[in-house]
Amino acid sequence: MTYKNYPMVSRVVFGRGSFNQLGDILEPKRLNERAPFIFLVDDVFKGNSWLTSRIPLAYDDQILYISADEEPKTSQVDELVEQIILSHKDRPSGIIGIGGGTILDLAKAISIMLTNEGEAKDYQGWDLVKYPAVYHVGVPTISGTGAEVSRTTVLTGPEKKLGINSDYTPFDQVILDPELTKDVPKDQWFYTGMDCYIHCIESLNGTYLNAFSQSYGEKAFQLCKEIFMDNDLSEKEMQDKLMMASWHGGMSIAYSQVGVAHAMSYGLSYLLGTKHGIGNCIVFDHLEEFYPEGVKLFKVMKAKHNIQLPQGICNELDDNEFDIMIDIALSLEPLWENALGKGWKQKISREKLLSLYKKM
Numbered sequence: 226m227t228y229k230n231y232p233m234v235s236r237v238v239f240g241r242g243s244f245n246q247l248g249d250i251l252e253p254k255r256l257n258e259r260a261p262f263i264f265l266v267d268d269v270f271k272g273n274s275w276l277t278s279r280i281p282l283a284y285d286d287q288i289l290y291i292s293a294d295e296e297p298k299t300s301q302v303d304e305l306v307e308q309i310i311l312s313h314k315d316r317p318s319g320i321i322g323i324g325g326g327t328i329l330d331l332a333k334a335i336s337i338m339l340t341n342e343g344e345a346k347d348y349q350g351w352d353l354v355k356y357p358a359v360y361h362v363g364v365p366t367i368s369g370t371g372a373e374v375s376r377t378t379v380l381t382g383p384e385k386k387l388g389i390n391s392d393y394t395p396f397d398q399v400i401l402d403p404e405l406t407k408d409v410p411k412d413q414w415f416y417t418g419m420d421c422y423i424h425c426i427e428s429l430n431g432t433y434l435n436a437f438s439q440s441y442g443e444k445a446f447q448l449c450k451e452i453f454m455d456n457d458l459s460e461k462e463m464q465d466k467l468m469m470a471s472w473h474g475g476m477s478i479a480y481s482q483v484g485v486a487h488a489m490s491y492g493l494s495y496l497l498g499t500k501h502g503i504g505n506c507i508v509f510d511h512l513e514e515f516y517p518e519g520v521k522l523f524k525v526m527k528a529k530h531n532i533q534l535p536q537g538i539c540n541e542l543d544d545n546e547f548d549i550m551i552d553i554a555l556s557l558e559p560l561w562e563n564a565l566g567k568g569w570k571q572k573i574s575r576e577k578l579l580s581l582y583k584k585m
């Protein structure tokens with residue numbers, strides 16, 4: 226038995242207003258005046274001076290506004306890397322991602338591809354990265370994915386949707402400032418928050434569970450119940466708690482794995498472009514037989530917050546398209562093994578997945 230030996234985020238700041246420390250944090254990391262800091266910022270913040278005026282720009286530093294309407298693609302990473310190399314004299318001193326999982330994953334992937342040759346698609350998989358990434362910093366502005374703490378960056382490539390999982394992927398620095406999440410729209414708050422809740426359910430009910438992931442998973446689960454079920458939390462308390470739940474949920478799956486909802490959600494995402502948070506919710510809503518207690522509580526939370534999930538998104542699909550989704554879902558073998566155990570191939574069939582997808 227070989228145990229996992231994972232790196233973690235080296236430094237983390239937590240607190241309302243801690244984003245103001247970004248300049249002090251970056252200053253000693255500047256390599257020289259020609260080596261800029263590149264700030265990848267969710268374009269939802271374009272023109273929002275409350276946030277952008279606090280981005281500490283000097284010398285050739287640059288802000289790149291990026292849309293989070295679609296999940297990151299390997300080709301997008303390659304284009305951004307080329308653009309950064311061509312428009313600056315030296316390799317950047319650092320990449321700073323300010324946004325949700327989409328922007329955080331792009332920041333991680335770009336920092337890796339600035340020091341590793343070839344294309345991003347060549348590194349989708351486990352431990353394929355050869356050289357340490359450029360210094361990279363994550364500043365989440367929405368909570369739930371755990372992308373701020375994880376060892377992966379999920380990318381859609383020409384052939385697969387798969388992360389760059391490596392020791393060089395985690396951020397060197399994370400700034401957890403819950404105040405940055407204050408303007409997240411209600412539905413999106415629920416979808417991305419439920420990503421965290423589903424991480425907990427899949428980790429705590431999986432066969433890979435151990436005391437390490439259980440301790441983080443139980444804490445995150447408890448926080449999720451407070452956030453989504455208690456009536457007496459203030460907005461600020463909810464923001465603070467969800468940011469910590471996201472972190473703990475991410476730590477929990479680092480030492481275990483996700484399960485059925487994530488496997489099937491990847492299928493939806495690959496074929497239909499359904500985004501991670503909402504896709505997980507659409508799938509999870511139909512997984513009573515795998516996670517009875519978790520789905521029951523999910524439905525209560527969904528009703529409490531008045532969330533209407535899209536229905537019938539698979540209505541128009543043909544057999545070939547269903548096959549593509551099923552292939553993608555089943556290719557994620559560790560997720561199934563975690564969910565159903567070593568004999569998972571006897572416990573799940575293509576017909577079963579087809580009947581579940583047809584309900585969505």
Ligand code: NAD
Nearest residue numbers: 269296325326327366367370372375377379408409417501
């Ligand atoms: P997101 O980054 O896709 O953003 C969702 C929406 O919220 C966007 O419209 C964005 O503009 C908006 N938004 C973000 N912050 C806001 C704010 N403060 N105010 C107003 N609007 C705001 O959302 P997400 O759910 O955090 O990320 C999903 C992505 O994360 C997917 O690409 C998924 O693959 C990835 N992911 C990665 C990991 C990992 O470990 N690397 C884990 C889970 C998910």
Ligand code: ZN
Nearest residue numbers: 370420424487
């Ligand atoms: Zn997830």
